[in-house]
């Protein structure tokens with residue numbers, strides 16, 4: 172079975188590789204055909220091809236900068252012209268190939284003053300200014316030629332053969348198209364697209380927008396200058412009026428727009444279409460050509476705003492942005508890379524850790540520390556607590572609508588920043604795209620749901636045994652909520668406590684996991700800061716493993732703390748619960764799990780396989796609800812094992828930013844070592860590996876074990892990785908007995924063709940959550956989420972969140988004079 176899975180994976184990889192190679196083979200064949208064209212074609216066709224190549228080079232070079240931005244340059248004729256005219260000035264002194272370099276340099280140099288003068292202006296302003304400047308250059312050259320040197324029109328003395336010019340232009344055109352492709356795929360390309368709409372967004376990508384604009388504008392101008400220099404000897408006479416003809420600018424722009432600017436192929440197609448038209452019409456019907464050009468321009472602008480190659484340009488641009496973001500996610504720590512010094516968020520201010528110490532934040536896929544995070548100590552935690560305590564009264568007294576407004580705004584900002592948030596999950600935790608998209612999307616709902624809680628913390632009016640007394644049982648915020656969150660679903664597990672706690676009128680001190688200080692903490696702070704939480708209402712402190720004990724101590728024992736909301740391992744939860752007990756603090760604990768899926772013999776096998784694959788291996792099994800135990804009735808066990816192995820064999824493991832990837836890296840090397848140790852221990856004690864079993868770099872293969880016994884570590888302990896044990900069972904009773912044979916009790920699932928029986932069996936499972944005919948991994952914002960036994964205490968979600976983050980107070984009103992025993 173393992174072999175068939177591997178073979179399927181190998182086949183898949185080979186097909187992908189071949190598919191990729193086919194494009195290269197086609198490109199190489201096309202280049203060879205283009206290169207030999209002038210040696211076999213008649214002169215007229217070579218001349219025509221030569222003109223078309225120049226058009227392709229110009230249109231592609233123009234698109235390089237003006238395509239993705241809103242900086243529509245009308246200086247194409249000037250850049251092309253200085254390149255072309257340079258030949259006339261330097262003719263004889265420089266060879267033709269050297270003059271191409273000089274033309275490129277002249278174009279780039281001219282672009283610098285144009286760019287520096289005009290790069291603050293966009294759209295029509297930029298177009299007008301660049302046009303004006305290019306006209307200035309044109310008239311200066313013409314004036315100089317006719318009045319100073321008296322040499323209007325110079326004979327180019329370079330006798331360059333048509334074929335040589337063709338090859339030179341072919342190289343420049345290819346360079347322009349390749350440059351357009353490379354720039355688009357790079358961080359710069361993304362920055363340029365972002366500059367089109369929002370320069371700040373470009374900065375988020377870790378680039379300086381001005382630098383990118385100037386550099387790409389200069390590259391675009393250099394390619395146009397080189398084109399001018401290359402084609403100049405096609406004529407024997409350079410007329411400055413021709414070289415600097417503004418019509419060239421319009422023609423180039425129409426070509427680019429006609430073909431479409433959203434893909435590098437767009438300007439090529441546009442140049443070929445319009446280039447052919449112009450060669451045919453311009454030569455034969457000079458005026459008719461102008462009319463045709465005008466009509467085409469109107470048609471392009473009105474009817475084909477995205478060009479004939481860009482029907483779905485908007486979507487494509489969005490897709491491009493998305494792809495680039497994901498490609499960058501591995502390497503660029505987004506907005507936070509920009510902020511060279513990450514800071515703690517205390518009392519509404521971003522500030523350094525007073526000790527100045529920092530700790531590394533590591534990308535699990537590359538193993539690189541992509542940034543450093545401030546390491547708060549106990550004293551800083553105390554300051555955060557004090558700030559939260561000071562902000563408490565005012566925040567809790569705000570009208571529900573005001574608090575709800577802030578929380579709803581946070582949901583909006585969350586959705587707006589969805590791309591950044593998803594990318595950060597990939598960078599910081601190795602989340603594959605599906606997981607990142609799911610988590611970020613879910614959180615928007617979660618925050619919105621929390622906003623509604625502001626109206627739901629209702630109490631009761633109760634009767635009294637004393638006449639004239641009215642009893643009110645009212646819900647009040649607990650004060651300061653300490654939130655300590657883990658790394659596996661940093662947004663959800665942070666926000667499911669932070670958002671309701673804030674909505675219900677508490678203030679919060681949040682300490683994210685040291686593995687996810689940005690996703691679990693500082694990004695959340697950014698969103699709520701922008702949403703307008705007042706200073707001190709949300710405070711985020713990050714700390715390293717060395718300080719966590721001391722910081723955690725303050726988070727639990729500080730006098731201001733009303734409730735501790737902890738999500739993490741059972742061992743840490745137990746320690747914190749002991750501390751909380753000593754200080755009489757309420758604590759909500761969401762801890763580990765060892766969740767089973769019971770598959771009964773009447774189950775839909777296909778559903779069982781899918782539920783097991785998703786439940787056991789989504790996010791590499793690093794989920795508290797992960798279905799790590801499959802308890803399958805004998806008659807189905809072999810078939811289920813075989814189908815699951817086959818499915819696991821098709822899951823692509825690797826780069827989490829690749830949309831095809833299903834299995835990303837394990838979040839930390841310690842975790843990876845623990846998973847391997849669990850599997851090795853099981854194998855040494857007699858477990859059989861049906862598939863997987865090994866780590867590869869930062870990844871761990873999806874692993875299915877059988878013959879797992881209570882002597883093995885992975886039987887009772889949480890592995891927290893992509894490792895599932897399949898155990899055949901005699902009947903439902905044995906399945907229930909084994910399901911309950913665990914120190915945990917978080918989630919469970921039963922898959923059966925008899926839903927009524929499933930519901931009855933669900934009640935016999937000792938677990939906070941049981942899903943019938945579904946996987947174990949499922950949560951909804953309004954559902955009471957939490958475990959029993961070693962999986963925790965208390966609940967999050969919906970009404971349970973109201974109970975967790977408010978306390979009930981009894982207030983009574985005596986409406987008539989009461990008589991006490993001491994009254995006479």
Ligand code: NAD
Pocket residue numbers: 655656657658659660664682683684685719720722723724738739740741743744746747760761762763764794795889891917958962963
């Ligand atoms: P962990 O217990 O190592 O850490 C959780 C959090 O506690 C982190 O923020 C960490 O910095 C902090 N912490 C560690 N020691 C502390 C101390 N002495 N005082 C105060 N804080 C301290 O867990 P983890 O490795 O981050 O997360 C994985 C675990 O979380 C797994 O066991 C998983 O099952 C569990 N988990 C449970 C749920 C749930 O809802 N039940 C959800 C997700 C994860």
